Amino acid sequence: xxxxxxxxxxxxxxxxxxxxxxxxxxxxxxxxxxxxxxxxxxxxxxxxxxxxxxxxxxxxxxxxxxxxxxxxxxxxxxxxxxxxxxxxxxxxxxxxxxxxxxxxxxxxxxxxxxxxxxxxxxxxxxxxxxxxxxxxxxxxxxxxxxxxxxxxxxxxxxxxxxxxxxxxxxxxxxxxxxxxxxxxxxxxxxxxxxxxxxxxxxxxxxxxxxxxxxxxxxxxxxxxxxxxxxxxxxxxxxxxxxxxxxxxxxxxxxxxxxxxxxxxxxxxxxxxxxxxxxxxxxxxxxxxxxxxxxxxxxxxxxxxxx
Amino acid sequence: xxxxxxxxxxxxxxxxxxxxxxxxxxxxxxxxxxxxxxxxxxxxxxxxxxxxxxxxxxxxxxxxxxxxxxxxxxxxxxxxxxxxxxxxxxxxxxxxxxxxxxxxxxxxxxxxxxxxxxxxxxxxxxxxxxxxxxxxxxxxxxxxxxxxxxxxxxxxxxxxxxxxxxxxxxxxxxxxxxxxxxxxxxxxxxxxxxxxxxxxxxxxxxxxxxxxxxxxxxxxxxxxxxxxxxxxxxxxxxxxxxxxxxxxxxxxxxxxxxxxxxxxxxxxxxxxxxxxxxxxxxxxxxxxxxxxxxxxxxxxxxxxxxxxxxxxxxxxxxxxxxxxxxxxxxxxxxxxxxxxxxxxxxxxxxxxxxxxxxxxxxxxxxxxxxxxxxxxxxxxxxxxxxxxxxxxxxxxxxxxxxxxxxxxxxxxxxxxxxxxxxxxxxxxxxxxxxxxxxxxxxxxxxxxxxxxxxx
Numbered sequence: 001x002x003x004x005x006x007x008x009x010x011x012x013x014x015x016x017x018x019x020x021x022x023x024x025x026x027x028x029x030x031x032x033x034x035x036x037x038x039x040x041x042x043x044x045x046x047x048x049x050x051x052x053x054x055x056x057x058x059x060x061x062x063x064x065x066x067x068x069x070x071x072x073x074x075x076x077x078x079x080x081x082x083x084x085x086x087x088x089x090x091x092x093x094x095x096x097x098x099x100x101x102x103x104x105x106x107x108x109x110x111x112x113x114x115x116x117x118x119x120x121x122x123x124x125x126x127x128x129x130x131x132x133x134x135x136x137x138x139x140x141x142x143x144x145x146x147x148x149x150x151x152x153x154x155x156x157x158x159x160x161x162x163x164x165x166x167x168x169x170x171x172x173x174x175x176x177x178x179x180x181x182x183x184x185x186x187x188x189x190x191x192x193x194x195x196x197x198x199x200x201x202x203x204x205x206x207x208x209x210x211x212x213x214x215x216x217x218x219x220x221x222x223x224x225x226x227x228x229x230x231x232x233x234x235x236x237x238x239x240x241x242x243x244x245x246x247x248x249x250x251x252x253x254x255x256x257x258x259x260x261x262x263x264x265x266x267x268x269x270x271x272x273x274x275x276x277x278x279x280x281x282x283x284x285x286x287x288x289x290x291x292x293x294x295x296x297x298x299x300x301x302x303x304x305x306x
Numbered sequence: 307x308x309x310x311x312x313x314x315x316x317x318x319x320x321x322x323x324x325x326x327x328x329x330x331x332x333x334x335x336x337x338x339x340x341x342x343x344x345x346x347x348x349x350x351x352x353x354x355x356x357x358x359x360x361x362x363x364x365x366x367x368x369x370x371x372x373x374x375x376x377x378x379x380x381x382x383x384x385x386x387x388x389x390x391x392x393x394x395x396x397x398x399x400x401x402x403x404x405x406x407x408x409x410x411x412x413x414x415x416x417x418x419x420x421x422x423x424x425x426x427x428x429x430x431x432x433x434x435x436x437x438x439x440x441x442x443x444x445x446x447x448x449x450x451x452x453x454x455x456x457x458x459x460x461x462x463x464x465x466x467x468x469x470x471x472x473x474x475x476x477x478x479x480x481x482x483x484x485x486x487x488x489x490x491x492x493x494x495x496x497x498x499x500x501x502x503x504x505x506x507x508x509x510x511x512x513x514x515x516x517x518x519x520x521x522x523x524x525x526x527x528x529x530x531x532x533x534x535x536x537x538x539x540x541x542x543x544x545x546x547x548x549x550x551x552x553x554x555x556x557x558x559x560x561x562x563x564x565x566x567x568x569x570x571x572x573x574x575x576x577x578x579x580x581x582x583x584x585x586x587x588x589x590x591x592x593x594x595x596x597x598x599x600x601x602x603x604x605x606x607x608x609x610x611x612x613x614x615x616x617x618x619x620x621x622x623x624x625x626x627x628x629x630x631x632x633x634x635x636x637x638x639x640x641x642x643x644x645x646x647x648x649x650x651x652x653x654x655x656x657x658x659x660x661x662x663x664x665x666x667x668x669x670x671x672x673x674x675x676x677x678x679x680x681x682x683x684x685x686x687x688x689x690x691x692x693x694x695x696x697x698x699x700x701x702x703x704x705x706x707x708x709x710x711x712x713x714x715x716x717x718x719x720x721x722x723x724x725x726x727x728x729x730x731x732x733x734x735x736x737x738x739x740x741x742x743x744x745x746x747x748x749x750x751x752x753x754x755x756x757x758x759x760x761x
Contacts, residue, residue, distance in 0.1 A: 073465050093376075093467055101465040107458040109388065111395040123384030124466040168462065178465075 018087070020176050020207040021049035021072055025081030028067050041067040042231045044081060049209055051175075054202050056222035056239075057211035064231040065211040066104065069180055072209070073101055085176065097125070100174030104181050106165030110154040114145050114164050117153065118171055125172045139167040144193075158185040166194070170201075177201060179210040183217050188289045195221050216286070219243065248276065373469045381468055385476020386483065393446055393484040401442050405492055408434055409499050416503070419527040421680075422547045424571040427503045431496035439489060446481050504571050508542075508550065510563040522550070522565065547571055580619040587611040597640050606640050609651065631657075635671075635679040650674070655681060 026045040032038050042064040049055040057065045070076040072083050074091040083090035086098060108117055115136055122132035140149050143163035148156070153164065162185050169177060182198065183191040198221050202208055212218050218225055219239060227235040235242070256264075265275050320326045342362070349358030412430055420426045451473075454460045463473065508522035508530060522530040522542060530542035532552055540552030540563070548568035555562045584605065586592035589612035594605025607613035639651040650672035657666040666687040671679055 075461060075464065093372075093469055096465055096467040099465065101462065103458065103461050105458075107461050109392070109459055111392060112388075116391070120384060120388055121462070121466060123387075124381055124463070124468055126378060126380050172466075 018051070019048040019084075020051050020086060021047070021055075021209060022084045023047050023068075023072070023081065024083075026068070026071055026078055026083050027080035028064075028071060028076060029079045040231050042071070045228075045233055047226055047233070047236065049207060051207050052202065052205055053223040054198060054208045054210065054221050056218040056225040057209070057228060058213065058215070058218055058225050059211075059228035060213065062230075063228040065228055066180060067231075068228070069178055069209070069211055073099070073178060097172065098175045100169035100172060100177045102162075102165050102169040102177075102179045102182060104184075106161040106168075108153055108161070108165060108168065111152060113152050114140060114149045114167075117164060118167060121168050121171045127172075135171055135173075139170055142170075142197075143167045159187060159190050162186055162190070162194075166197070175206055177206055177208045179208065181212055181214075182210055183212065183214055188286050189293055191217065192286070192290060249273075252281070369471075373471050377469055377471050377475075381472045382476045382479060385463075385468070385472060386480035389450065389477045389480025390483050392450065393481065398442065398446075398484060398488065401438055402488065402491070405434065405438050406495070409495065412499075413503065420546075422571075423526075424500065424504050424547065427500045428572070431492075431500060435489070435492050435496065438492065439485060442488065443481070443485060446484065447477070450481070451477060500572070504548075505567050507567070508565045510552070510565075515561075544570070580617040583616050583618075585612060585614045585616070587613055589614075630685060631683040633679075633681040633683065635681070636676075637673045637679055638675055639673050655683075657683065657687065 023045050026042060027040075028042040029037050030039040030041055045064075045068060047055075057068060059065050067076065071078050072085060072090055074093075074095070077091065085095045088095045109120075112120060118136040118139060119132055122135060127135070140146060143166055145160060145163055145167070148160060153161065156164065162182075166179075166182070169179075179198070183194050186194055195217060198208055198210070202221075202223075210218075210222070222239050224236070224238050225242070226233055251264075261278060265278065268275055346358060346362055349361045352358065353361055409431075412434075416423070416426055416430060451460075454463075460473075464470075506526040508525050510532070511521045511523055511529075513520035518534050520532045520534075520540075522532055528545045530545050530550060532540045532542050534540040534552075534554075538554050540554070542550045542552065542565075548571040550568060551566040553564045553566070555564065584592055584594040584607065587608050594607055594613075594615065596605055605615075607615050633655065637653070641647060641651075652670060652672050654668040654670040656668055658664065666683075669681055669683060671681060673679065
């Protein structure tokens with residue numbers, strides 16, 4: 001199942017250069033203190049992530065998403081199989097030069113402020129001082145933390161922490177960005193910003209691996225997804241082809257009279273089709289929320305009442 | 307009044323000929339071997355004996371092939387900087403505050419009536435700095451990295467091109483820097499505290515117009531006798547290990563006496579280690595009496611007998627010591643009789659040349675238990691044979707306990723200058739090293755007029 005899905009994905013993928021991430025028979029068993037086997041967190045995973053795509057790992061809690069990400073980043077040693085990043089073994093430190101990582105919660109030093117944080121991570125990449133300053137400036141602007149750049153991270157709200165976490169991941173202009181639950185803790189506005197940013201980074205040619213259980217987010221941004229359950233790969237393929245319902249046709253039209261609608265239904269019946277629903281489309285809560293927030297930003301004090 | 311540089315062990319002398327470097331190296335090797343064994347045991351458990359060895363060899367070869375050559379000083383510096391910031395923004399200032407508060411209130415409890423206040427002050431600051439730094443080092447280093455692992459902040463570090471060696475070295479360097487800075491600051495504060503604590507001035511008690519001798523007022527729990535020299539300036543006697551110089555001015559036809567600050571309170575000491583042996587009741591060579599402390603220098607000698615404790619020291623000569631041999635002894639008495647325990651136990655010190663042919667007269671003293679017995683032996687001493695030979699029982703007797711059954715003498719003898727002909731001191735005493743050292747030593751030192759103790 002997964003093999004065929006992968007081959008169709010490979011056919012339909014526009015970016016067919018060498019894989020950025022490749023896992024071969026990757027498996028992880030967590031052991032207890034005495035070395036006894038406790039949990040099979042991941043069972044022989046084979047995936048390839050190609051350059052320039054957004055790859056999503058989906059799955060319920062405890063399905064092995066985070067384990068996969070940690071194995072790929074070299075934070076864990078695999079029990080079986082291997083993972084390669086840019087053709088190097090995942091435990092090779094040198095691969096990190098081209099990788100950016102946003103952890104699940106932002107594990108940053110709370111006693112540093114935004115500028116110091118970015119400066120510190122810049123130093124770890126041995127960037128010269130001017131470059132560090134320029135990158136810091138750019139990234140703080142990009143994630144919208146200009147006002148709180150000199151506040152210690154301990155005072156940050158969760159959303160701000162996510163932003164600085166993302167800025168930290170981008171300090172080295174990575175070719176591969178690994179995002180662990182990028183939208184948790186963000187309000188819909190921040191979530192939308194994050195998604196836009198992910199798409200923008202993809203357009204710049206970066207490869208992105210993200211894991212999430214916010215299905216809407218995955219649907220919005222991912223080119224391909226792998227669905228994990230209990231440490232096993234259940235499904236792998238392009239999002240658009242996976243979600244397409246083949247035998248249902250959707251028509252959106254505007255300004256139709258009731259008579260016209262009836263006529264269309266008759267046409268469908270005449271052709272042997274079956275009308276499932278005829279309805280006015282509802283907007284999503286997200287769109288409604290964003291709409292209201294934008295209006296209120298444009299016209300402060302105005303209350304939007306229908 | 308000067309210190310002989312030859313007697314001081316410099317850092318470089320300590321480092322190479324003094325085995326400092328060698329000891330450090332041995333320590334590292336021992337730890338490495340121990341670490342290897344522990345790791346091998348764990349690996350053997352997980353992978354089996356042969357495979358386990360292979361795994362360890364792989365890790366080690368990777369360390370030498372990849373980690374070490376690619377270790378970057380700039381990353382180490384960045385991590386050290388982080389460790390420094392972490393320490394400053396978290397816990398360190400608290401320890402510093404504790405120290406300052408301690409200093410603020412210490413003055414109330416440090417007894418200015420003590421024998422040698424400077425010593426008391428110095429030992430107070432030294433001890434408190436010691437423990438502060440110990441605590442600091444312990445807490446900083448043992449909590450920092452584990453906390454990073456626990457909070458998973460380490461994830462964002464090791465997903466950057468950082469090597470494990472750099473993480474460890476960075477911490478070590480950062481915390482060393484913090485410790486050094488704090489030590490420096492505490493040192494300066496302590497210096498101020500000690501010098502301010504012991505500075506005091508006296509005034510002149512009323513005296514006759516042209517008298518050569520006078521007395522100072524009673525300040526800081528003591529007073530001095532003042533002697534005026536030909537040139538009109540005065541010098542006090544030594545009380546509580548210091549003197550003052552007195553200058554005289556005339557204001558409106560009246561003489562005004564200005565006392566200088568105390569001189570000679572802060573003195574450097576260099577330990578000089580001697581060899582201790584005993585003679586028994588009948589004067590024959592033997593062992594001291596053990597009353598429960600098994601170390602040699604904690605043994606006792608019999609009172610009212612020929613027992614003696616004999617210390618032999620090398621390198622006691624006039625080049626390193628000036629006009630007099632200053633001896634400090636800490637002696638305890640162990641009484642085996644009931645009755646009068648108020649009268650002090652008496653003893654005497656005799657100095658002897660290395661060949662044993664020349665002995666000095668006796669210098670008697672009364673044992674001040676739990677305090678330092680101080681003796682100043684002048685440069686010229688009388689020969690015991692010429693002075694005493696009729697009633698001396700034996701020329702070997704050098705130190706005599708008169709009115710006790712048993713006496714023990716512990717010692718930090720001496721602050722000294724010595725005879726050219728006398729290079730060994732022989733004391734009929736059992737010595738116990740007082741205070742913090744648990745090692746028999748004779749401490750020689752010369753005065754530095756007002757500089758900070760360096761030994």
